[in-house]
Amino acid sequence: MTSIRLASLAAIVAIGLTAGGCAGYRESRGYILDEQLASAVQVGTDNKTSVExxxxxxxxxxxxxxxxxxxxxxxxSTFAFRNPRVTQQTVLRIRFDAAGNVAAVERTGKEQIASIDPYGKTTPTLGRRKSFFEEFFGNIGTVGGVGTAGQGGRGQ
Structure with missing residues (x-):
């Protein structure tokens, strides 16, 4: 009876430890934007030094x-072993004129994120497709043979 309880307790502990590894987490990357400081940058009043x-x-x-x-x-935000998902993004773009004064302040969000879906595992190319055997055996007799212009051949 004791061994059954010990085995069930060990199973419960193992399940708890395994489930703990699947916890999600949040992460902040890049510049930590302070809204008050960002709104303090004014067009025509600030320059590169004051913005910095x-x-x-x-x-x-x-x-x-x-x-x-x-x-x-x-x-x-990430859960378990999945790829991170963007929950919020802010890009603050500040443009300066030739004199170094602020000309424009623009803000964009995560609507600018582009999702790129690769095309399979190979890159499509133009040209003739060769089979495995053509690739493997295709050069036999062409390099270094007599009468060909390969290394060791005479090119006659």
Whole structure:
């Protein structure tokens, strides 16, 4: 009778430990956006120095234009072993004019996230498709043979 209780107790503990590994968690990534500080940046009044003092260094700057600063904030939620799901995203884009003054402040959310679905496990290419055997045996006799222009051949 005692061994049955011990076995059932061990099973309950094992199930509890296994279920504990399936817990979900939330994660914040990128810039932690403070709404009051973000709304303090004004067009025409602020410049690069004042924006950096107010918001800090940007997450990244524009790739083709150094006068665009981006502050990216993203919250994700994950359950067990699934891929993270974006619950909230804010991208604050601040554009500066040539003199370094704020020209525009734009804010976007998670509607800008693009879902990319890869096409299978291979990349489609143009050209002739060869079977496994054509690929494997196709070059036999062509490289280095007499009368061909391969290494060791005379190319006659």
């Amino acid at each position: 003092k107010t918001l800090g260094r940007p997450t990244f700057t524009g790739q083709f234009n150094d006068n665009e600063w981006y502050y990216v904030s993203r919250n994700t």
